[in-house]
Amino acid sequence: MLYLLAFATVVALLYYVFRDRTAVQPLSTALVSIREYVPAIPPGAPAHHWTDGGRYASEVDNDAMYQPAIAKLAGEHGPGNADEKCLALLVCDDANPFQDKAIAVFIDGQLVGYLAHGDALRLHRNLAHRDLAGHLSSCDAVIRGGGLWNGKRLSYAVWLDLAPFN
Template sequence: MARRRRRSSSDPVALLVKSIGKVIASLVLSVFSTSREIKRLQASASKRAPVVKRMPNGDYHQEVVGEASYQNALQRVAGKGEVRHCCSAMLQPENDNQYDAQAVRVAIDGQTVGYLSKNDARRYRRSRGESAVQSPAMIVGGGRGRSLGVWLAFDI
């Protein structure tokens, strides 16, 4: 009868299995922690910013500019290919913008996806000041070499 050899704690296979288990546990914990932190930030942002209700006719008519610079962020939010993705955007005045001290940033899921045009940003600041506002948004386009764009259901 053959005796089974018990693996010692210095056995390379046992050490490898133990290390892999620790790495997997660490990754799972990291993912859940990051997910909870994102939800916490979104919840605190939505508590501070008034939510603009969708236009009565569901019209997304406020254009966002500069999306060409944020295609990766838009694809992370809406996916690749041709999309028509409804979501919520946060409009935030950005006083420290190096190109325009009156800029209003548009963010979805905490990621910058564009800005209001120069004229729209000035109108926004005249009516809303420094306050952030949450608005319904739609990401559209993509597929066959086309860029993604963002439209807001928001009246300035």
């Protein structure tokens, strides 16, 4: 009987302490907002076109959520890997709520991912050295991957002809 009274007292005390607390948002709500965030492409022509002589050595960080857009851009390529050359727009995304000094990568108006954080910081620095801070720039890109393996389509990757930055 004494245990039952103690248990009831603890439950009543916990209710009293936590009754006016703000409800916590479920994690799925936070994930939806990440998926819905897309920066705007500024109007006008790119202020600078970067090149690394066709090496395509800088890979774009892309999550699974960008794969459908990249697959559409890669076009039909049968069971082999895609090798689709295109123009990438590099958008300074200073309003990004998830990463400071982010650089979004767009191809044909579709967000396909972001530069790795270190590459984005170096590109911001190089844009500032050229008095182009915050301006739209571009580079050549290639979409690779997406071949068939065991009946399933592999992931795509976007590679940029962007010089490794000092």
